[in-house]
Amino acid sequence: MSDLLKVTGLAKDFGRKKVLRDLSFTLEPGRVYGFLGRNGEGKTTLARILMGVIPATRGALLFKGEPITYGSSIYKRGIGYIPEDSFFYGGMRVAEFLAFNSRFYPRWDAARVRSTFESLGFDRRARIQTLSRGQKLQLGFVAAVGAAPDLLVLDDPTSGLDVPTRRDFLRGIIRDLAERGTAVLFATHMVHELERVVDHLYILHGGRLILDRGFEDIKTLSRRVRLRFDGEAPDKLPLEGVLSLRREPGLLEAIVFPWDEAAESKLRSLSLTDIEVEPLSLEDIFEGFVGSSPAQPEVK
Amino acid sequence: MNKNLIFKEWKEKLWVLIFSIILLALFAAAALAFAGRREFIDSIALGAQMFFLPLAGLLLGASAFSSEFKDGSWAYLFSRPIRKSAIWISKFVALTALLTGITLLTFLILPLVPGLKERFAEFSLWGPSVLIAFGLFIISYSLSFLTDKQFLVVFFTLFIPAVLYFILLGLSQNLPIAVRVVELTNSFLALFLILVVYCIFAAASLYAFCRVDFSRPKSVASGYLKGFALFLLAGAVLGTAVYKINEGRAWSKYIYITPDQTDAVIHSYRGIFIYDSAQDRIIKLKGRTRNYMGYGTALGGGKITWMEESLTGTQRAPKLVQSIWIMDKDGRNKRNILALSDKPNSPIQGLEFSRISLSPDGRTLVLFAYPPFGRQKSALIWTMNSDGSGLRALPSPNDSEASYMLDRGWTPDHRHILIWVSKRPVAKSGSNKTEYRNPNTYLVSIDTGEWRRLPEDLMGIHLFGLSPNEDSLGYLGKVSAEAGAVLVQLRLLDLKTMATSEIISAPGIQRAFWNLQGDKIAFLAEGNRRIGIVSVSEKKILAERPFGPTTSDQMSWRVVWTGDGRHLVMSDFDNSSYFLRIFDSALRDEKQIPLSEDVVPVSNVPHLIPVGNKILVIEVQTSRLWSFDPATEKWKKLF
Numbered sequence: 001m002s003d004l005l006k007v008t009g010l011a012k013d014f015g016r017k018k019v020l021r022d023l024s025f026t027l028e029p030g031r032v033y034g035f036l037g038r039n040g041e042g043k044t045t046l047a048r049i050l051m052g053v054i055p056a057t058r059g060a061l062l063f064k065g066e067p068i069t070y071g072s073s074i075y076k077r078g079i080g081y082i083p084e085d086s087f088f089y090g091g092m093r094v095a096e097f098l099a100f101n102s103r104f105y106p107r108w109d110a111a112r113v114r115s116t117f118e119s120l121g122f123d124r125r126a127r128i129q130t131l132s133r134g135q136k137l138q139l140g141f142v143a144a145v146g147a148a149p150d151l152l153v154l155d156d157p158t159s160g161l162d163v164p165t166r167r168d169f170l171r172g173i174i175r176d177l178a179e180r181g182t183a184v185l186f187a188t189h190m191v192h193e194l195e196r197v198v199d200h201l202y203i204l205h206g207g208r209l210i211l212d213r214g215f216e217d218i219k220t221l222s223r224r225v226r227l228r229f230d231g232e233a234p235d236k237l238p239l240e241g242v243l244s245l246r247r248e249p250g251l252l253e254a255i256v257f258p259w260d261e262a263a264e265s266k267l268r269s270l271s272l273t274d275i276e277v278e279p280l281s282l283e284d285i286f287e288g289f290v291g292s293s294p295a296q297p298e299v300k
Numbered sequence: 301m302n303k304n305l306i307f308k309e310w311k312e313k314l315w316v317l318i319f320s321i322i323l324l325a326l327f328a329a330a331a332l333a334f335a336g337r338r339e340f341i342d343s344i345a346l347g348a349q350m351f352f353l354p355l356a357g358l359l360l361g362a363s364a365f366s367s368e369f370k371d372g373s374w375a376y377l378f379s380r381p382i383r384k385s386a387i388w389i390s391k392f393v394a395l396t397a398l399l400t401g402i403t404l405l406t407f408l409i410l411p412l413v414p415g416l417k418e419r420f421a422e423f424s425l426w427g428p429s430v431l432i433a434f435g436l437f438i439i440s441y442s443l444s445f446l447t448d449k450q451f452l453v454v455f456f457t458l459f460i461p462a463v464l465y466f467i468l469l470g471l472s473q474n475l476p477i478a479v480r481v482v483e484l485t486n487s488f489l490a491l492f493l494i495l496v497v498y499c500i501f502a503a504a505s506l507y508a509f510c511r512v513d514f515s516r517p518k519s520v521a522s523g524y525l526k527g528f529a530l531f532l533l534a535g536a537v538l539g540t541a542v543y544k545i546n547e548g549r550a551w552s553k554y555i556y557i558t559p560d561q562t563d564a565v566i567h568s569y570r571g572i573f574i575y576d577s578a579q580d581r582i583i584k585l586k587g588r589t590r591n592y593m594g595y596g597t598a599l600g601g602g603k604i605t606w607m608e609e610s611l612t613g614t615q616r617a618p619k620l621v622q623s624i625w626i627m628d629k630d631g632r633n634k635r636n637i638l639a640l641s642d643k644p645n646s647p648i649q650g651l652e653f654s655r656i657s658l659s660p661d662g663r664t665l666v667l668f669a670y671p672p673f674g675r676q677k678s679a680l681i682w683t684m685n686s687d688g689s690g691l692r693a694l695p696s697p698n699d700s701e702a703s704y705m706l707d708r709g710w711t712p713d714h715r716h717i718l719i720w721v722s723k724r725p726v727a728k729s730g731s732n733k734t735e736y737r738n739p740n741t742y743l744v745s746i747d748t749g750e751w752r753r754l755p756e757d758l759m760g761i762h763l764f765g766l767s768p769n770e771d772s773l774g775y776l777g778k779v780s781a782e783a784g785a786v787l788v789q790l791r792l793l794d795l796k797t798m799a800t801s802e803i804i805s806a807p808g809i810q811r812a813f814w815n816l817q818g819d820k821i822a823f824l825a826e827g828n829r830r831i832g833i834v835s836v837s838e839k840k841i842l843a844e845r846p847f848g849p850t851t852s853d854q855m856s857w858r859v860v861w862t863g864d865g866r867h868l869v870m871s872d873f874d875n876s877s878y879f880l881r882i883f884d885s886a887l888r889d890e891k892q893i894p895l896s897e898d899v900v901p902v903s904n905v906p907h908l909i910p911v912g913n914k915i916l917v918i919e920v921q922t923s924r925l926w927s928f929d930p931a932t933e934k935w936k937k938l939f
Contacts, residue, residue: 053375
């Protein structure tokens with residue numbers, strides 16, 4: 001499948017601070033990409049660079065094969081965007097806001113906007129500043145969906161939302177868009193939001209992408225291992241890809257990526273009294289990768 | 301440009317328009333409430349023009365991007381598929397249209413309020429007011445995406461030096477360069493340069509808006525200053541280039557006319573022209589020069605002489621370089637006959653000539669010179685031959701303050717001139733007040749430099765010039781009161797015998813005017829409500845009548861005769877429009893001819909200059925020129 005968005009060597013410096021370093025990735029149509037990272041790791045910066053809101057320091061971006069520069073605007077007709085803080089002209093009424101957006105997008109899907117909007121059930125004449133945060137987000141989604149985008153960029157939109165909104169509305173719309181061929185770039189620090197929707201996961205840490213894998217691969221290749229020893233446990237394990245290690249008397253607990261049979265064989269060759277291997281949740285995997293250290297080795 | 305954004309902006313800023321309408325309504329209500337109280341009406345008109353509009357401009361500009369940057373929707377706006385330049389331009393267009401609307405409301409609606417119309421017309425501040433309002437709008441708009449602190453710092457850093465510059469300029473009025481700059485402020489070039497400054501702000505803003513990283517406030521401010529420096533440089537280069545190219549016509553539009561009996565030299569910012577009254581047309585003799593063309597132009601004996609000047613040196617130590625030129629009446633034989641020199645041994649080193657006169661035979665020039673600025677001493681009179689030879693100074697009386705040459709001031713032999721000299725005030729004895737002294741009139745010999753004081757104590761304002769045959773000087777003589785009427789004598793001084801004689805005496809004569817034949821004198825009397833004609837030889841009033849019914853308080857104090865002596869013309873104003881009063885030579889009939897629409901002067905009573913049988917009509921403020929034929933009542937636009 002051809003690349004929808006190809007990013008090569010993207011970097012962003014804020015003065016001396018290097019927020020993004022040499023990011024390269026590609027997005028394909030119809031897939032949901034999770035960009036996980038703690039607060040301050042550059043997710044918003046990345047989204048804003050993609051949307052032409054701020055300039056990149058270095059790097060090349062291709063959207064549908066066409067290069068994007070800071071001044072480009074036409075390519076944005078194919079991208080929907082929900083910013084981190086959903087501030088959309090508080091003084092505007094809901095209907096005005098949708099009409100305002102509709103004039104920017106030649107492919108505006110009025111019928112879909114109407115049907116999505118009706119399902120939400122809030123007043124078209126209400127001023128945006130009177131809406132709750134969840135309603136503002138929903139309105140932003142309606143506008144983004146109306147643009148019939150090839151790519152939807154979500155910049156950590158879910159914090160502060162109630163559970164039904166997150167679960168039903170957000171996941172529903174994301175899956176619906178993906179099924180229609182829209183690629184979704186979902187940047188968040190809330191790991192569990194991604195678990196049921198994501199196809200591919202990137203982890204952003206220390207300004208770099210330290211993980212770039214399909215979500216199924218990640219689930220298959222990541223394990224928590226508990227090793228019990230008769231006596232003192234060793235200081236380290238003879239394995240590549242030990243993301244974290246917890247040591248107690250007679251016990252070692254490690255998160256390992258990638259996990260495979262060879263790894264298990266190596267561990268069993270140690271003088272163990274017991275070994276427990278269990279799959280990980282996405283949250284465990286994320287913690288395993290970013291842990292408490294500021295910079296982990298890049299894993300690809 | 302994006303219509304979507306323009307409409308959004310209008311909707312958002314509609315309150316400014318509504319607020320303006322309310323404020324204008326309050327202005328109007330206040331004007332009605334205080335009708336008849338001039339000081340309040342003045343304040344209202346001044347406030348509406350000089351404070352309300354600039355404030356509206358400042359508010360609209362400063363609030364342009366503030367909402368987006370305060371509530372964070374800028375990132376959302378920038379992510380829409382629209383170029384940043386289009387965002388900037390769309391908002392600019394929308395708000396400019398809004399400010400234009402407010403300006404039109406101000407200048408169309410407020411003058412409808414009784415009492416305010418005249419004040420608006422009188423103040424004539426709409427030009428500066430609009431210029432300041434749009435200037436403040438552009439500058440504040442250009443800075444409106446900075447943070448509040450940055451806005452204030454940059455605004456005042458860039459704005460205060462400009463204000464200080466003009467304050468210092470005001471304080472330094474006695475410097476020649478300041479005088480020139482003050483003159484410059486009236487010109488279209490000044491307007492151009494002001495617009496260049498506005499464009500620098502706007503261009504810097506657009507440049508920064510399209511390039512900077514708005515997530516970093518420091519980057520925004522530095523991007524703006526970088527753009528400002530860049531466009532300031534470009535603006536300085538452009539402004540200097542345009543200024544240099546247009547230097548000759550940089551100064552205020554001016555037009556001076558020196559009439560002869562059948563011709564007139566028109567000396568203007570466009571060059572030198574001659575008006576031929578027989579053909580009723582102007583002929584260009586010389587194009588504009590890069591130099592400033594001074595006041596002096598003279599016509600006589602088939603020759604035209606003029607003065608050019610330019611400033612050299614530094615701004616701190618400017619040097620005025622003057623030169624005097626002469627050419628034939630047909631524009632041939634142009635030559636420089638005098639250049640002021642800075643050489644220490646030059647007799648005219650450091651002088652500044654102000655006026656120039658050419659004898660009717662075209663052979664002799666008289667030049668009026670002043671010492672350099674700051675050393676105000678007696679005026680100096682110099683004379684020279686028109687071929688450039690024989691330059692020498694004529695001595696001046698010690699107590700003279702300023703010397704002026706009378707119109708028609710050459711005697712028939714072309715060897716004497718009539719000079720009117722004001723005298724320095726003297727301290728009153730026993731008081732710290734000064735006493736002003738009556739000026740004297742002198743007959744000055746070009747050849748010997750002798751100053752001969754005329755025997756009568758001729759008050760300058762009462763002189764009405766040499767007779768057309770130049771043998772006698774007309775003046776308004778003694779005033780006496782008889783039977784309740786103030787009688788004024790119309791008198792003549794024979795310049796050969798120095799004998800004086802009375803022609804007539806009549807109540808309240810205030811002004812008198814020779815006809816070109818020298819046999820009749822027209823006079824205005826009794827607060828300019830009456831016109832009369834006197835026969836010089838018969839020493840009697842031939843005709844006399846009051847003016848027509850239209851009342852006026854802005855009449856020109858001048859009556860001109862056509863060359864054939866058949867018509868007398870004066871200009872007048874009836875509080876709504878200008879018109880000409882035309883009389884036949886027997887004062888049997890008075891016609892009132894309105895100035896046609898395109899002749900209507902902006903604010904000045906038009907000047908009338910008789911040339912041949914035509915009358916040249918100048919509107920000084922806009923430097924426009926028409927000719928009018930009193931016989932056919934036809935107008936012709938010349939300039």
